[in-house]
Amino acid sequence: MNILLRIQRLTRLPNKKSLEICKRYTNNDRVSYKNKIKSGPGLKEFIIGNVDPVNTDVPYIPYLRQNLLIPKKRKIYFDVYGCQMNLNDTEIVWSILKNEGFEKTENEEDADVFLVMTCAIREGAETKIWHRLDHLRGFKRRAMKNKNRPVKIGILGCMAERLKEKLIEKEKSVDVVAGPDSYRDLPRLLALTDNGQTAVNVLLSLDETYADVVPVRLNQDCISAFISIMRGCDNMCTYCIVPFTRGRERSRPVDSIVEEVQQLADQGVKEVTLLGQNVNSYRDISKATEKTNTSVAKGFRTVYKNKKGGLRFADLLDKVSSVDPEMRIRFTAAHPKDFPDEVLQIISERPNICKMLHLPAQSGSTAVLDRMRRGYTREAYLELVDHVKSCIPAVGLSTDMICGFCGETEEEFEETLSLMELVDYNTAFLFPYSMREKTTAYRRYEDDVPDHVKKERHGRLLEVYRRKSQTLNEAEVGNTHLVLVEGVVKKTGQLYGRNEVYMKVVFDEGEIMSDDGGKRAMRIGDYVAVKIVGAKSSVLSGVPLCHTSLSEFYRERIWGENSIEL
Ligand code: 5AD
Ligand code: SF4
Numbered sequence: 001m002n003i004l005l006r007i008q009r010l011t012r013l014p015n016k017k018s019l020e021i022c023k024r025y026t027n028n029d030r031v032s033y034k035n036k037i038k039s040g041p042g043l044k045e046f047i048i049g050n051v052d053p054v055n056t057d058v059p060y061i062p063y064l065r066q067n068l069l070i071p072k073k074r075k076i077y078f079d080v081y082g083c084q085m086n087l088n089d090t091e092i093v094w095s096i097l098k099n100e101g102f103e104k105t106e107n108e109e110d111a112d113v114f115l116v117m118t119c120a121i122r123e124g125a126e127t128k129i130w131h132r133l134d135h136l137r138g139f140k141r142r143a144m145k146n147k148n149r150p151v152k153i154g155i156l157g158c159m160a161e162r163l164k165e166k167l168i169e170k171e172k173s174v175d176v177v178a179g180p181d182s183y184r185d186l187p188r189l190l191a192l193t194d195n196g197q198t199a200v201n202v203l204l205s206l207d208e209t210y211a212d213v214v215p216v217r218l219n220q221d222c223i224s225a226f227i228s229i230m231r232g233c234d235n236m237c238t239y240c241i242v243p244f245t246r247g248r249e250r251s252r253p254v255d256s257i258v259e260e261v262q263q264l265a266d267q268g269v270k271e272v273t274l275l276g277q278n279v280n281s282y283r284d285i286s287k288a289t290e291k292t293n294t295s296v297a298k299g300f301r302t303v304y305k306n307k308k309g310g311l312r313f314a315d316l317l318d319k320v321s322s323v324d325p326e327m328r329i330r331f332t333a334a335h336p337k338d339f340p341d342e343v344l345q346i347i348s349e350r351p352n353i354c355k356m357l358h359l360p361a362q363s364g365s366t367a368v369l370d371r372m373r374r375g376y377t378r379e380a381y382l383e384l385v386d387h388v389k390s391c392i393p394a395v396g397l398s399t400d401m402i403c404g405f406c407g408e409t410e411e412e413f414e415e416t417l418s419l420m421e422l423v424d425y426n427t428a429f430l431f432p433y434s435m436r437e438k439t440t441a442y443r444r445y446e447d448d449v450p451d452h453v454k455k456e457r458h459g460r461l462l463e464v465y466r467r468k469s470q471t472l473n474e475a476e477v478g479n480t481h482l483v484l485v486e487g488v489v490k491k492t493g494q495l496y497g498r499n500e501v502y503m504k505v506v507f508d509e510g511e512i513m514s515d516d517g518g519k520r521a522m523r524i525g526d527y528v529a530v531k532i533v534g535a536k537s538s539v540l541s542g543v544p545l546c547h548t549s550l551s552e553f554y555r556e557r558i559w560g561e562n563s564i565e566l
Contacts, residue, residue, distance in 0.1 A: 074190075075103045077111035078218065081129055082119025084332070085275050086157055088226040090117045091215030093156065093183050098216055100187040108139065113152045113190065115176075118159035120245050122434035126159060137173040152193050154178065154186075158245035161202040162437070168198050180231070180246050181205040184213075204232075204247035211256040214263065223270045223486065223525040224328075227260050228252065229316065230276035235335060236303050237362070238373045238440035239405060239433060242277055249277070254284045254311050258319050265324040270484055270525050274320065274331040280338035285310040299380030300337035303373060314342035321350045326527075326550050328484060329353045330502070333360065333400075336384055337375055344391040351554035355392050356426070356501045359385065360400035364419030365412035368405055371445065378415065385423050396501025398427035403461055404454030405433045406445035413457050420464045424472055426501045428465045432458045466537040473503065473535035480545065481505060482553040483530045485522055495522055495544075497530075505530055505540045513546040520547065529553060 076097060080090050093115065094104060105111050114136050119125040133153070140151045154176035155167055161179040168174060175193040178186055179202035189199035209231055217225060230251040233243045261272055276282065287310055321329050329352055336359050347353045359381075363369050366377040376384075388395055401416060420428070432454035435447040449457075483497040483505045496506045507530055511519040522528055527549055530542035 073101055073103045074112040075105040075110050076113045076115055077105055077108055079114065079116040079132060080218075081117060081132075082121065082125060082158070084226050084273065085228065085277070086117045086119060087218070088215060088228050088275055089157065089180065089183070090115075091217055091226075092210050092213050092228075093117075093186060094218065095213050095216040096183055096186060097190075104218075111151065112149075113154060114139075115154045115156055118155055118157040120158040120162050120241055120436070122431065122436075124434065126163075129159060133174070140173055152176065152190065154190070156180075156183070156186075158241070161204070161245050162241070164200055164202050168200065174198065176200075177202060179204060181208040183210070184208075206248055207250055209250055209252035211252045214260065221524075223268070223484070224273065225264050225269045225271070226273050226275050227257060227264075228276060229257055229274045229279060229331075230282050233277035234281075234303075235278060235375075236373060236440065238371065238444065239402065239436070241436040241439055244438045246277065249281065251276075251282050251284050251310075253286050254316055254319060257316065258323060261320050261323045261327070265327050268525065270326070270527075271328040271330065272320075274316075274329065277333060278335045278338065279331045280313045280334045280343060281307075282313040282316055283307055283310040284316070287311045297337065297340060297384065299376055299383060301375040302337060303375070312342075313338065314340070314346050317343065317346045317350070317353060321346070321353050325352055327352060328550065330356065332358050334358045336360070336381060339384065339388065341391070344388060348392040352550055354396075354500050354502070355394060356396040356398065357388060357392075358398045358400075359388070361416075361419060361423075362400060362402050363405065363408075363412070364401075364416035365408075366415075368408055368412050368416075371407060371441075372402075372405060373440065378419065382419075382422065396426040396503075397423060398429070398502075399423070399425050400429045400431070401461060402431050402433050403457040404449035406435075406441055406447055406449070408433075408449055408457075417460060417464055420461065420468065424468065425465065426469060426472060426503060428461075428469075430458060430461045430465060470535065470537040473537065473540055476532045476540060477535055478532065480529050480531050481540075481542070482548065482550065483507075483528050483542070483544075485524050485526045485528055487524060497528070499530075499540070503540055504538065505532070505542050507542045507544045510544070512544050515547065515549075522547070527553065 076094075078090050078094065080087055098104075102113075108114075116129060116132060116136070118129050133155075136153050140153060143149045143151045152175040153173060155174055156178050157180055160167070160177045164177050167177055175198055176186070176189045177198075177200045178189055181204050182189075182201035185201045189201060192199040210228070215227075230249060232247040232249045233240075234249040236243050257274075264272060317329070317331075321327075329350075334357065339357070339359075347355065347357075361381055362372055362374055364378055366379070369376060369378065385397070388397075401420070403413060403416060432451075433447070433449065435442055441447075481499040483499055485495055485497040487496060488494070488509075489496050489506055492506075493509065494506050495509045496504055499505050507528075509522060511521050512528070514520045522544060526547060529545045529548045531545055532540050532542045534541035
């Protein structure tokens with residue numbers, strides 16, 4: 001192999017730099033190079049040495065340790081884009097960096113490092129992030145020019161893997177690029193930037209779950225928290241980039257999840273949301289079980305082979321909901337294929353598991369679902385909805401829908417509209433299709449629905465959704481809901497919280513009856529029984545009746561002794 005190529009492979013330096021080294025050892029003195037190698041550095045120099053292994057005259061810090069002696073506490077400013085999983089990933093990153101002596105700031109002017117947690121799911125999400133990067137680039141230039149202060153920019157998450165070349169070569173100002181599975185490497189990557197290098201790690205892992213990293217919550221006052229229970233996705237829906245940016249599906253061991261729920265309960269957290277791309281296909285394979293229930297429900301298919309053994313989502317729900325009966329449990333996102341009866345049963349039995357299921361349909365047309373590779377038909381989906389409703393009375397439902405997917409005809413779109421009419425969704429996330437590179441749809445289909453048609457279909461979907469959710473909400477007027485108080489509405493000073501199906505409920509603050517027969521003011525983190533008196537499509541208004549607890553509220557509801565009245 002020629003020497004230039006060999007040096008390039010070993011050092012991974014760009015052409016020009018490799019050529020310089022090559023010239024040094026070819027023109028100058030091949031023999032002396034060989035001699036240097038013979039009498040040259042040993043293994044220990046390569047690990048913690050302080051001598052350049054190639055040019056022994058130059059003091060050099062080749063690896064981690066000395067670089068990691070951070071001279072001053074560097075301050076990080078976090079920017080989070082995208083889903084709740086990104087928020088939780090940022091809490092994992094913050095935990096890792098806090099351990100290494102970094103600090104956090106909410107003030108751009110104080111920041112030494114900007115870390116941007118990115119999302120690549122649709123073009124719109126990426127566009128927002130490019131605008132933010134423009135701003136940060138200007139900020140970085142000004143900090144250097146006016147204050148001689150070096151500021152670093154790091155790109156984390158889903159855009160990192162997808163756009164690493166563009167981010168580094170074209171944008172130039174990005175110093176660190178770290179994909180979703182390389183956050184443990186961030187202290188090293190940031191240390192490398194001290195020497196002016198750009199540091200990149202976008203390797204995807206088959207087993208990284210950050211199980212041993214206890215996330216540090218960005219908002220410590222919040223009474224709800226997120227817990228990632230699994231990472232990646234194996235479903236390979238044809239429109240979706242997630243399997244490419246986040247890699248293969250892997251679940252975090254059950255014990256570490258239960259431990260985290262316990263810690264959060266001890267800190268006074270009242271609600272946890274279990275997170276993953278497809279939480280209901282959770283499977284802790286470190287636990288051997290006799291259960292061989294491996295196949296998905298009738299009418300549903302997967303692109304991967306049936307997975308065998310291990311603890312499953314129903315087992316996890318059982319354990320997590322047993323930690324603290326006063327802790328509300330939610331979960332997202334789910335796939336309709338993974339709702340076996342065991343899962344539905346445990347949800348219906350446990351008062352603290354919210355009776356709210358995310359059943360992302362994506363489309364109401366069997367032909368479109370087939371092109372999307374969702375693994376079910378319209379009919380199978382509707383049967384599932386009926387089954388879920390019969391197993392969990394008063395269940396709330398939410399969905400994701402895409403309009404304008406490749407080849408979607410007007411008739412096919414109308415089937416989506418009719419599905420929205422048929423199923424009473426409390427919440428729906430509606431998206432115009434956005435073609436993503438690397439996906440199967442990108443390779444196989446044409447993005448042939450014009451933008452104005454996508455926009456128009458999106459508007460029609462929104463209209464049906466708003467009308468229907470308004471009707472659903474109006475039907476709640478007069479009913480009493482259990483609301484967990486979350487905060488204060490800035491404009492009006494009223495309190496707000498969420499009911500069981502995650503609908504926002506607002507009500508006046510004040511003193512209400514408590515368990516001891518006296519009165520006390522409502523605080524964030526209290527469970528309050530609220531009578532609903534008004535409804536819009538995305539918010540309810542109510543009158544608070546009394547303080548209560550989760551167990552008390554549902555005991556009243558189950559036994560029909562509804563003593564909670566105005
Ligand atoms: N275009 C539009 N929406 C998408 N989603 C995923 N990929 C795309 C895409 N390329 C939506 C799906 C998914 C949600 C998280 O984002 O509805 O459920
Ligand atoms: Fe994407 Fe489909 Fe996986 Fe959801 S289930 S993350 S839509 S590939």
